[in-house]
Amino acid sequence: MRTWLTLLLATGFAANTAAGAEPPPVRLIVKPLLCVVDKAADSCNVLFDIRWKSVLPGEYCLNDESVAEPLRCWPRSLTGELRHRREVSEDFVFWLAPPAGVERAAEVKVEVLRVGSDDRRRERRTRHVWDVL
Amino acid sequence: MNIPRLQQLLAVAALWSWSQLVCAQTETPSTPSTPPISDAALPAPASVTPTRPLPKERNWRFGVGLGYGMRTNPLVLSDDIPVIVDLDIAWFGKRWFFDNFDLGFQLADNRIFTANAVARVNSDRVFFGKTNIRYVNFTIAAGGDKLPIVDTPPPPGRPDSGPSFEQEPQELRVPDRDYAVELGLEMLFGGEWGQATLRGFHDVSQTHEGFEISADYSYRWTRGRFSISPTVGLAYKSDDLSDYYWGVNPEEAGVTLQPYEADGGVDWEVGLRTSYYLTKSVRLAISADYERLHDSVASSPIVAEDHVLGYFAGVAWQF
Numbered sequence A: 001m002r003t004w005l006t007l008l009l010a011t012g013f014a015a016n017t018a019a020g021a022e023p024p025p026v027r028l029i030v031k032p033l034l035c036v037v038d039k040a041a042d043s044c045n046v047l048f049d050i051r052w053k054s055v056l057p058g059e060y061c062l063n064d065e066s067v068a069e070p071l072r073c074w075p076r077s078l079t080g081e082l083r084h085r086r087e088v089s090e091d092f093v094f095w096l097a098p099p100a101g102v103e104r105a106a107e108v109k110v111e112v113l114r115v116g117s118d119d120r121r122r123e124r125r126t127r128h129v130w131d132v133l
Numbered sequence B: 001m002n003i004p005r006l007q008q009l010l011a012v013a014a015l016w017s018w019s020q021l022v023c024a025q026t027e028t029p030s031t032p033s034t035p036p037i038s039d040a041a042l043p044a045p046a047s048v049t050p051t052r053p054l055p056k057e058r059n060w061r062f063g064v065g066l067g068y069g070m071r072t073n074p075l076v077l078s079d080d081i082p083v084i085v086d087l088d089i090a091w092f093g094k095r096w097f098f099d100n101f102d103l104g105f106q107l108a109d110n111r112i113f114t115a116n117a118v119a120r121v122n123s124d125r126v127f128f129g130k131t132n133i134r135y136v137n138f139t140i141a142a143g144g145d146k147l148p149i150v151d152t153p154p155p156p157g158r159p160d161s162g163p164s165f166e167q168e169p170q171e172l173r174v175p176d177r178d179y180a181v182e183l184g185l186e187m188l189f190g191g192e193w194g195q196a197t198l199r200g201f202h203d204v205s206q207t208h209e210g211f212e213i214s215a216d217y218s219y220r221w222t223r224g225r226f227s228i229s230p231t232v233g234l235a236y237k238s239d240d241l242s243d244y245y246w247g248v249n250p251e252e253a254g255v256t257l258q259p260y261e262a263d264g265g266v267d268w269e270v271g272l273r274t275s276y277y278l279t280k281s282v283r284l285a286i287s288a289d290y291e292r293l294h295d296s297v298a299s300s301p302i303v304a305e306d307h308v309l310g311y312f313a314g315v316a317w318q319f
Helices: A002-021 B003-022 B123-129 B239-246
Strands: A026-031 A034-037 A043-064 A072-088 A092-097 A106-114 B028-030 B060-071 B081-092 B096-099 B102-109 B113-121 B133-140 B146-152 B170-173 B181-191 B194-203 B211-218 B221-223 B226-237 B265-277 B282-292 B307-318
Touching (some): A026 A092, A034 A043, B060 B282, B081 B307, B113 B194, B181 B211
Antiparallel strands (some): A026 A043, A043 A072, A043 A092, A043 B028, B060 B307, B081 B096, B096 B102, B133 B170, B181 B194, B194 B211, B211 B226, B221 B226, B226 B265, B265 B282, B282 B307
């Protein structure tokens, strides 16, 4: 009985230790997340408001999919903010990662929606009674 | 249904448009010639994504709108047409296309216009699917004319008619009409100035044996996530088309319905479609349009209102 109890406690301790070694949960908030492009434009010029929060203090770098180097790195801290202007012409990802790490602590996708089309047939309006949109 | 309702709807749409334009987000679409803007005050340098060719558009377009809307029915003894679900189903091949029950073939496509041959179903018939029957008693006026007393319920058994009434209530119903298949040509124009369409269609199903020629213009403004698109249009409907749907044949006429021959004329319409994009595939949509029937149709004994008003508000998904 004592042996089983010891094993159980040891397993629990090991599990707690392993959980403590995992990277803390980080929340990355980016606004806006959508760029709507009409036919007359190729891209949006967006001023992104980027914020992150972490449960435990840590060193993080903000990365942009289209740039090799991080946009900005923060020393050990719980939060971070950045306003970043960028030309957006296709979907891409912002992500947070430790300075030397490859594993992403958090990531957010920014999407591009094209509402026009070069194919004029896709812009035609039907004149049906039931067509309201 | 009356005009003030349209004005209220348009006012709401305009107010929403204004508020969205004022509160538009910080992102602004830029033309290809616009250089990337670098904000020196910001801690990180601005970056520019290299321009890549645009992804190929899918052949299929499938969307669904859920919400509440209505299309008024100008016919007498008719119900308005509720719009709870609006489906958008289209397929575009290299030449052939199917766009919400319009079947088309692209004849020409150049820098100035796109010309298509299109087969479609005339939608005037839809109004005739939402009609009712009413029973009318008649009284004899001093001059000997029969005058209808409307709003009489159908007889439960034998009609309880007084001495001045005809013995049997007469049935008043809107005549049946068939769907017509029409074949025609359309020319689509588009540019930074907006979109315009010219269309000519003729009946090929020997239903009304008439034709329709129409033109419309629309312009879409997009700012941030908000998009607004006003439309104006004109449609000439020939004598045969107008008379088939909106006239009353001598065979259909009776004591409750006088014969009537409708002439051709020009209908006009205005519309406003607005969208607020929540995500790449979901948007809030409000739309309203008003179509004025031409005088000869509006004067028909089977027409109660001289216009058709449509409106819809809801959520639309594009898959």
